[in-house]
Amino acid sequence: MLVLPILVPLTAAAVLMLAPKRAAPQRWISLAGSVLLLASAVLVFLRVNEAGVQVLQISRWPAPFGITLVADLLAAVLVVAVGVVGTAISVVAFSGVDPRREAFGYHSLLQILLMGVGGAFLTGDFFNLYVWFEVMLVASFVLMALNRTRAQMDAAFKYVTINLIASSIFLTALGLLYGATGTLNMAELARVWPTISTSGVDTVLAVLFLIAFSIKAGLFPLFFWLPASYHTPPAAIGAAFAGLLTKVGVYALIRVFTLLFHSASPALFALLLAMSAATMVIGLVASLNERDFRRVLSFNLVGHIGYITASLSLFTPAALAAAIFYVLHHIVVITNLYLVSGVLLRLRRTTDMAGLGGMYRDQPLFSALAMVPIFSLAGVPPLSGFLGKLAILEGAFAAKAYWTGGLVLMVGLLTLLSMGRTWAASFWGPGAEARDLAAPGTPYLVAIAALSLVTMAMTIGAGPLFELTSRAAQQLLQRDEYVRAVLEGTR
């Protein structure tokens, strides 16, 4: 069952490559694939929620030798998020994709991207994590590079280069890790890691992992590729990237910190905290300097990754639970906001705020829907962004990290400023002379409404959701259940 969230998009991608290259069959198959992915992810989640960590040893090779798939609560809930984002992106495709892109396999690439992300969340082996990273990256490279303008080519090349460098660093770490321990299985490593902690190799490895995953996640000082590239591809692709790709880096950081570096020197945690703090401040300050809706989003995306990793660096159960809650909130909200930018592009052919404005007057329904993600990201009570920030703040104060808490508050204010300014300029403002050139498109509105509903549900159901993320955090910090489940592999 654990293999389903990987198998479903793989099958969908294969079918899409064989299916006629006309719009209708491609879109319907893609939607079916995404919905099935969501369904299988929910199944996996329910199973994990009920029966604890689930393990699948491919071909029954016992744990440290074969390929292991593991789903703990964190992985399962993130795979569900992949299904949600995938479904939203597939729905949006119905309002039109660049015909050239569609003929070049847009939909199958999207499915491969979803498979790569799902695989990265579910794998129990670091080398497989590397392979899933590459699967996901190659799909994203092609989606990004199916472009025409110079700005887009420039962005694509930067994106490809920095990601290849990150992969090389990750692979270097894996080579050294295997040399030091003789295994790359995550659970086995969690067991043998303390034996190499005296040799100093662990510090080198920790820093290599930190650099590689920080590039993927977009942490200071390694995030500059992100705002330079994410605003150029079509909105739906940008939404998938923003929602999922950086989160895989964050997930990898959470995984290595909880599984391996839990008793590393405090300097490593201090380094992560410093990087997160700089990411938050620089990301949000830079977003205030932008006049383009999508670039504002890119910098907000970067800044909020800092929230998550700052909370991770505190390493208390409450802070980790808050970080996981924030990851989930952020995936839904940032995907939604990139879709909103897609509607703006359709309406006005630009996302520059100079060409926007007057949206509230011209498109009241769309504006009402867009209000939810914008103000949720801004952290306006009672929406999920506010609850997530509050939880991170409580986690910081409970861990006696008053400076971190203060910083979170200040950056929260900057976010409010940034998103409030964006709302005022794009929606409330008097508006340019430009009139809307097209209708927003029902599929877009449906996807945005659905994601807004998910945000509302996360707001209303915040109690049970926090209870869930607290259990996920407990599971991460205890480690025993994970290690035992993998190494004693019941199935």
Added chain:
Amino acid sequence: MEALLALASGVLYAAGIYLMLRRRLAQLIIGLGLLSNGTNLLIVTAGGLTRARPPVVPEGAATLVQPYADPVPQALVLTAIVIGFGLTAFSLVLAHRVHTTAGTDDIDDVGRER
């Protein structure tokens, strides 16, 4: 032998990073290739070098006899070589597209509209 390979791997890293700091697209891609090959060499070296001892159970014995070459790093490096090859091929095609779109192979000029 370890020292020699470690040195070779280090030289490949250095050359790769040097080339990536250049502004020409072709040099950037060669740099990426060198970097990934340096990594591959490092994986093999870090995994331990054992000459002419394949991991095969000898006749009459029930288990492997030490020392034998660890097959796992070789499997890892094979995967990494294939992935690296695919990515290099992709970046070559991308560089070609960049060149035809932008008409320049200077990375700093690509994003600049004339």
